[in-house]
Amino acid sequence: MESPSAESFLRQMATLQALERELTTLSQSGRLRGSLHLAQGQEAVPAGACAALQPSDYLTATYRGHGYVLAKGCSLDGVLAEILGKATGLACGKGGKMHLFDLSHGLLGTNGIVGAGVGSVVGAALTAKMDRNGRVGLTVFGDGAINQGHVHEAMNMAALYQLPVIFLCENNLYAEMTPLHRSHGNVNLLERASSYGMDAIQVDGNDPFKVYEVVKKAVDLGRSGGGPTFIEALTYRTVGHYQADAGTSYRTLEEIEEWRQNSPIKRLSARIGPDAEKIIDEADELVHEAVERALGSPDPDPATALQGVFA
Ligand SMILES: Cc1ncc(C[n+]2csc(CCOP(=O)(O)OP(=O)(O)O)c2C)c(N)n1
Secondary structure, three states, X not given: OOOOOHHHHHHHHHHHHHHHHHHHHHHHOOOOOOOOOOOOOOOHHHHHHHOOXXXXXXXXXXXXXXXXXXXXXXXXXXXXXXXXXXXXOOOOOOOOOOOOOEHHHOEEEEEOOOOHHHHHHHHHHHHHHHHOOOOOEEEXXXXXXXXXXXXXXXXXXXXXXXXXXXXXXXXXXXXXXXXXXXXXXXXXXXXXXXXXOOEEEEEEXXXXXXXHHHHHHHHHHHHOOOOOEEEXXXXXXXXXXXXXXXXXXXXXXXXXXXXXXXXXXXXXXXXXXXHHHHHXXXXXXXXXXXXHHHHOOOOOOHHHOOOOOOX
Protein backbone atom coordinates (compact mmCIF):
# COMPACT_ATOMS: atom_id res chain seq x y z
CA MET A 1 0.00 0.00 0.00
CA GLU A 2 1.51 3.28 -1.18
CA SER A 3 1.43 6.40 0.95
CA PRO A 4 -1.38 8.77 -0.08
CA SER A 5 -0.34 11.94 -1.88
CA ALA A 6 0.18 15.29 -0.15
CA GLU A 7 -3.05 16.52 -1.78
CA SER A 8 -4.97 13.55 -0.45
CA PHE A 9 -3.65 14.07 3.08
CA LEU A 10 -4.51 17.76 2.92
CA ARG A 11 -8.05 16.98 1.74
CA GLN A 12 -8.50 14.62 4.69
CA MET A 13 -7.16 17.10 7.22
CA ALA A 14 -9.07 20.04 5.71
CA THR A 15 -12.30 18.03 5.93
CA LEU A 16 -11.71 17.51 9.65
CA GLN A 17 -10.89 21.19 10.09
CA ALA A 18 -14.06 22.20 8.22
CA LEU A 19 -16.15 19.76 10.24
CA GLU A 20 -14.84 21.25 13.47
CA ARG A 21 -15.53 24.78 12.28
CA GLU A 22 -19.14 23.85 11.45
CA LEU A 23 -19.58 22.03 14.78
CA THR A 24 -18.33 25.10 16.63
CA THR A 25 -20.93 27.27 14.86
CA LEU A 26 -23.66 24.73 15.61
CA SER A 27 -22.62 24.58 19.25
CA GLN A 28 -22.48 28.36 19.61
CA SER A 29 -25.95 28.73 18.09
CA GLY A 30 -27.38 26.07 20.43
CA ARG A 31 -28.22 23.63 17.66
CA LEU A 32 -25.62 21.20 19.01
CA ARG A 33 -25.94 20.46 22.71
CA GLY A 34 -23.40 19.16 25.20
CA SER A 35 -19.63 19.35 25.29
CA LEU A 36 -17.60 19.44 22.12
CA HIS A 37 -14.00 18.22 22.10
CA LEU A 38 -12.05 19.45 19.10
CA ALA A 39 -8.77 18.22 17.66
CA GLN A 40 -7.46 21.29 15.82
CA GLY A 41 -3.73 20.99 15.38
CA GLN A 42 -3.83 17.19 15.68
CA GLU A 43 -5.24 16.46 12.18
CA ALA A 44 -2.16 14.67 10.83
CA VAL A 45 -2.43 11.76 13.26
CA PRO A 46 -5.82 10.43 12.10
CA ALA A 47 -5.02 11.20 8.45
CA GLY A 48 -1.68 9.36 8.53
CA ALA A 49 -2.76 6.49 10.76
CA CYS A 50 -6.02 5.55 9.06
CA ALA A 51 -4.39 5.61 5.62
CA ALA A 52 -2.37 2.59 6.75
CA LEU A 53 -5.49 0.58 7.69
CA GLN A 54 -7.85 -1.54 5.61
CA PRO A 55 -11.60 -0.85 5.87
CA SER A 56 -12.10 -4.13 7.76
CA ASP A 57 -9.44 -3.36 10.40
CA TYR A 58 -10.73 -2.47 13.85
CA LEU A 59 -10.62 1.02 15.31
CA THR A 60 -11.53 2.68 18.58
CA ALA A 61 -11.06 6.37 19.31
CA THR A 62 -11.80 8.98 21.94
CA TYR A 63 -14.32 11.78 22.45
CA ARG A 64 -11.95 13.74 20.15
CA GLY A 65 -12.01 10.96 17.57
CA HIS A 66 -14.32 12.13 14.77
CA GLY A 67 -11.28 12.69 12.51
CA TYR A 68 -10.38 9.00 12.80
CA VAL A 69 -13.95 8.03 11.98
CA LEU A 70 -13.89 10.10 8.79
CA ALA A 71 -10.39 8.99 7.81
CA LYS A 72 -11.42 5.34 8.31
CA GLY A 73 -13.98 5.88 5.56
CA CYS A 74 -17.24 6.28 7.49
CA SER A 75 -19.77 8.47 5.74
CA LEU A 76 -19.58 12.21 6.43
CA ASP A 77 -23.39 12.40 6.26
CA GLY A 78 -23.69 9.56 8.79
CA VAL A 79 -21.17 11.16 11.15
CA LEU A 80 -22.82 14.57 11.04
CA ALA A 81 -26.31 13.16 11.46
CA GLU A 82 -25.13 11.12 14.46
CA ILE A 83 -23.49 14.13 16.06
CA LEU A 84 -26.77 16.03 15.64
CA GLY A 85 -28.79 13.10 17.03
CA LYS A 86 -30.64 12.38 13.78
CA ALA A 87 -32.24 9.10 12.73
CA THR A 88 -29.91 8.88 9.72
CA GLY A 89 -26.81 8.93 11.95
CA LEU A 90 -24.26 6.13 12.18
CA ALA A 91 -25.94 4.87 15.35
CA CYS A 92 -29.47 6.01 14.40
CA GLY A 93 -28.98 9.17 16.49
CA LYS A 94 -28.73 7.25 19.77
CA GLY A 95 -25.00 7.63 20.36
CA GLY A 96 -24.37 11.29 19.66
CA LYS A 97 -20.99 12.99 19.42
CA MET A 98 -19.03 10.72 21.74
CA HIS A 99 -20.41 7.38 20.60
CA LEU A 100 -19.85 7.12 16.88
CA PHE A 101 -20.08 3.49 15.84
CA ASP A 102 -19.93 1.77 12.45
CA LEU A 103 -19.18 -1.94 12.30
CA SER A 104 -19.16 -1.87 8.48
CA HIS A 105 -15.93 0.16 8.74
CA GLY A 106 -14.49 -1.73 11.72
CA LEU A 107 -15.32 1.17 14.02
CA LEU A 108 -15.96 -0.26 17.48
CA GLY A 109 -16.78 3.13 18.86
CA THR A 110 -15.54 6.49 19.96
CA ASN A 111 -15.84 6.83 23.71
CA GLY A 112 -16.24 9.47 26.40
CA ILE A 113 -14.51 7.32 29.02
CA VAL A 114 -10.76 7.93 29.00
CA GLY A 115 -8.94 4.84 27.70
CA ALA A 116 -12.10 2.75 27.37
CA GLY A 117 -11.57 1.83 23.73
CA VAL A 118 -8.18 0.25 24.39
CA GLY A 119 -9.56 -2.95 25.89
CA SER A 120 -12.18 -3.27 23.14
CA VAL A 121 -9.53 -3.30 20.43
CA VAL A 122 -7.40 -5.84 22.28
CA GLY A 123 -10.48 -8.07 22.52
CA ALA A 124 -11.18 -7.64 18.81
CA ALA A 125 -7.53 -8.39 18.00
CA LEU A 126 -7.79 -11.60 20.02
CA THR A 127 -10.71 -12.71 17.84
CA ALA A 128 -8.70 -11.71 14.74
CA LYS A 129 -5.85 -13.93 15.88
CA MET A 130 -8.13 -16.85 16.78
CA ASP A 131 -10.09 -16.57 13.52
CA ARG A 132 -6.86 -15.97 11.52
CA ASN A 133 -8.74 -13.32 9.53
CA GLY A 134 -5.73 -11.04 9.00
CA ARG A 135 -7.31 -8.01 10.63
CA VAL A 136 -5.44 -5.65 12.90
CA GLY A 137 -6.83 -3.23 15.49
CA LEU A 138 -5.78 0.35 16.11
CA THR A 139 -6.75 2.16 19.27
CA VAL A 140 -6.03 5.84 19.76
CA PHE A 141 -5.89 7.52 23.16
CA GLY A 142 -4.24 10.49 24.84
CA ASP A 143 -1.17 10.81 27.04
CA GLY A 144 -3.46 11.04 30.08
CA ALA A 145 -5.06 7.68 29.28
CA ILE A 146 -1.70 6.03 29.85
CA ASN A 147 -2.39 6.26 33.58
CA GLN A 148 -5.58 4.21 33.36
CA GLY A 149 -5.17 0.77 34.93
CA HIS A 150 -6.94 -1.23 32.26
CA VAL A 151 -4.83 0.37 29.52
CA HIS A 152 -1.87 -1.40 31.11
CA GLU A 153 -3.77 -4.66 31.47
CA ALA A 154 -4.64 -4.41 27.78
CA MET A 155 -1.04 -3.65 26.72
CA ASN A 156 0.25 -6.55 28.80
CA MET A 157 -2.28 -8.94 27.30
CA ALA A 158 -1.57 -7.81 23.74
CA ALA A 159 2.17 -8.31 24.26
CA LEU A 160 1.71 -11.65 26.03
CA TYR A 161 -0.48 -13.12 23.27
CA GLN A 162 1.30 -11.26 20.44
CA LEU A 163 -1.95 -9.69 19.28
CA PRO A 164 -2.19 -7.52 16.15
CA VAL A 165 -2.73 -4.18 17.89
CA ILE A 166 -1.42 -0.68 17.32
CA PHE A 167 -1.55 1.40 20.50
CA LEU A 168 -1.50 4.94 19.14
CA CYS A 169 -0.95 7.54 21.84
CA GLU A 170 -1.54 11.16 20.86
CA ASN A 171 0.81 13.00 23.17
CA ASN A 172 -0.48 16.57 23.05
CA LEU A 173 1.43 17.40 26.26
CA TYR A 174 -1.69 17.87 28.39
CA ALA A 175 -4.27 15.52 29.84
CA GLU A 176 -7.23 17.84 29.60
CA MET A 177 -5.59 20.80 31.40
CA THR A 178 -2.83 18.97 33.25
CA PRO A 179 0.72 18.87 31.87
CA LEU A 180 2.45 15.52 31.74
CA HIS A 181 4.92 16.18 34.56
CA ARG A 182 2.01 16.89 36.94
CA SER A 183 0.33 13.55 36.31
CA HIS A 184 3.03 11.04 35.30
CA GLY A 185 5.64 9.59 37.64
CA ASN A 186 7.62 8.68 34.53
CA VAL A 187 7.00 10.98 31.55
CA ASN A 188 8.87 8.63 29.22
CA LEU A 189 5.88 6.93 27.60
CA LEU A 190 8.02 4.75 25.33
CA GLU A 191 9.79 3.30 28.33
CA ARG A 192 6.53 2.51 30.04
CA ALA A 193 4.99 0.80 27.00
CA SER A 194 8.11 -1.12 26.01
CA SER A 195 8.36 -2.54 29.54
CA TYR A 196 5.45 -4.80 28.58
CA GLY A 197 7.45 -6.37 25.80
CA MET A 198 6.56 -4.55 22.61
CA ASP A 199 8.24 -2.12 20.22
CA ALA A 200 7.62 1.50 21.19
CA ILE A 201 8.29 4.29 18.69
CA GLN A 202 7.98 8.07 18.79
CA VAL A 203 6.91 10.02 15.70
CA ASP A 204 6.29 13.61 14.66
CA GLY A 205 2.49 13.61 14.90
CA ASN A 206 2.20 16.79 12.84
CA ASP A 207 3.52 15.06 9.72
CA PRO A 208 0.97 12.69 8.12
CA PHE A 209 3.65 10.97 6.00
CA LYS A 210 5.73 10.07 9.05
CA VAL A 211 2.65 8.91 10.96
CA TYR A 212 1.62 6.78 7.97
CA GLU A 213 5.08 5.24 7.74
CA VAL A 214 5.30 4.08 11.37
CA VAL A 215 1.69 2.93 11.54
CA LYS A 216 2.12 0.99 8.27
CA LYS A 217 5.15 -0.78 9.72
CA ALA A 218 3.19 -1.63 12.86
CA VAL A 219 0.23 -2.85 10.80
CA ASP A 220 2.49 -5.08 8.71
CA LEU A 221 4.09 -6.47 11.87
CA GLY A 222 0.69 -7.18 13.42
CA ARG A 223 -0.69 -8.84 10.30
CA SER A 224 2.33 -11.10 10.00
CA GLY A 225 1.93 -12.35 13.59
CA GLY A 226 4.63 -10.13 15.09
CA GLY A 227 2.43 -8.69 17.83
CA PRO A 228 1.63 -5.18 19.02
CA THR A 229 3.40 -1.85 18.66
CA PHE A 230 3.10 1.29 20.77
CA ILE A 231 3.40 4.60 18.88
CA GLU A 232 3.71 7.97 20.57
CA ALA A 233 2.66 10.71 18.15
CA LEU A 234 3.90 14.10 19.33
CA THR A 235 1.30 16.73 18.55
CA TYR A 236 -0.58 19.65 20.07
CA ARG A 237 -4.18 20.72 20.44
CA THR A 238 -4.19 24.39 19.38
CA VAL A 239 -7.68 24.95 20.82
CA GLY A 240 -9.10 24.33 24.29
CA HIS A 241 -9.93 20.89 25.70
CA TYR A 242 -13.61 21.53 24.97
CA GLN A 243 -15.71 24.46 23.77
CA ALA A 244 -15.85 26.21 27.16
CA ASP A 245 -12.06 26.10 27.62
CA ALA A 246 -9.98 28.81 25.96
CA GLY A 247 -6.90 26.70 26.59
CA THR A 248 -4.93 29.65 27.89
CA SER A 249 -5.13 29.28 31.68
CA TYR A 250 -2.64 26.39 31.70
CA ARG A 251 -0.64 27.17 28.52
CA THR A 252 1.14 30.32 27.42
CA LEU A 253 0.05 32.24 24.32
CA GLU A 254 3.61 31.85 23.00
CA GLU A 255 3.46 28.07 23.28
CA ILE A 256 0.09 27.92 21.49
CA GLU A 257 1.29 30.28 18.75
CA GLU A 258 4.45 28.28 18.17
CA TRP A 259 2.42 25.11 17.61
CA ARG A 260 -0.09 26.99 15.41
CA GLN A 261 2.80 27.92 13.14
CA ASN A 262 3.80 24.25 13.14
CA SER A 263 0.27 22.96 12.52
CA PRO A 264 -0.01 20.07 10.07
CA ILE A 265 -2.37 21.91 7.70
CA LYS A 266 -0.06 24.92 7.58
CA ARG A 267 2.99 22.76 6.98
CA LEU A 268 1.43 20.68 4.24
CA SER A 269 -0.20 23.70 2.55
CA ALA A 270 3.23 25.34 2.33
CA ARG A 271 4.62 22.18 0.72
CA ILE A 272 1.76 21.95 -1.82
CA GLY A 273 1.73 25.64 -2.76
CA PRO A 274 -1.15 27.62 -4.37
CA ASP A 275 -3.31 24.52 -5.02
CA ALA A 276 -3.70 24.06 -1.26
CA GLU A 277 -6.24 26.85 -0.97
CA LYS A 278 -8.49 25.21 -3.56
CA ILE A 279 -8.38 21.89 -1.70
CA ILE A 280 -9.30 23.61 1.58
CA ASP A 281 -12.16 25.56 -0.06
CA GLU A 282 -13.54 22.36 -1.59
CA ALA A 283 -13.47 20.64 1.80
CA ASP A 284 -15.29 23.59 3.38
CA GLU A 285 -18.01 23.39 0.74
CA LEU A 286 -18.35 19.61 1.02
CA VAL A 287 -18.79 19.77 4.78
CA HIS A 288 -21.12 22.77 4.68
CA GLU A 289 -23.46 20.96 2.28
CA ALA A 290 -23.36 17.86 4.50
CA VAL A 291 -24.31 19.98 7.53
CA GLU A 292 -27.35 21.32 5.68
CA ARG A 293 -28.39 17.77 4.79
CA ALA A 294 -27.91 16.58 8.38
CA LEU A 295 -29.91 19.48 9.80
CA GLY A 296 -32.74 18.62 7.44
CA SER A 297 -32.72 14.93 8.43
CA PRO A 298 -35.49 13.43 10.56
CA ASP A 299 -35.22 13.04 14.33
CA PRO A 300 -35.40 9.47 15.65
CA ASP A 301 -38.93 8.12 16.12
CA PRO A 302 -39.58 7.78 19.89
CA ALA A 303 -41.10 4.35 19.15
CA THR A 304 -37.59 3.10 18.27
CA ALA A 305 -36.08 4.17 21.62
CA LEU A 306 -35.69 0.62 22.93
CA GLN A 307 -34.42 -0.89 19.67
CA GLY A 308 -30.80 -1.99 20.00
CA VAL A 309 -30.94 -1.92 23.81
CA PHE A 310 -29.61 -5.19 25.16
CA ALA A 311 -29.28 -4.66 28.89
C1 LIG B 1 -12.38 7.40 33.22
C2 LIG B 1 -12.43 8.90 33.04
N1 LIG B 1 -11.85 9.69 33.95
C3 LIG B 1 -11.90 11.05 33.79
C4 LIG B 1 -12.55 11.60 32.71
C5 LIG B 1 -12.56 13.12 32.52
N2 LIG B 1 -11.62 13.45 31.44
C6 LIG B 1 -12.05 13.70 30.19
S1 LIG B 1 -10.79 14.00 29.15
C7 LIG B 1 -9.65 13.79 30.36
C8 LIG B 1 -8.16 13.94 30.08
C9 LIG B 1 -7.66 12.92 29.14
O1 LIG B 1 -6.40 13.30 28.71
P1 LIG B 1 -5.69 12.62 27.49
O2 LIG B 1 -5.88 11.14 27.57
O3 LIG B 1 -4.30 13.11 27.47
O4 LIG B 1 -6.50 13.11 26.22
P2 LIG B 1 -6.70 14.59 25.63
O5 LIG B 1 -8.09 15.00 26.07
O6 LIG B 1 -5.63 15.47 26.16
O7 LIG B 1 -6.64 14.45 24.16
C10 LIG B 1 -10.25 13.51 31.56
C11 LIG B 1 -9.52 13.29 32.82
C12 LIG B 1 -13.16 10.71 31.80
N3 LIG B 1 -13.81 11.16 30.71
N4 LIG B 1 -13.07 9.36 31.96
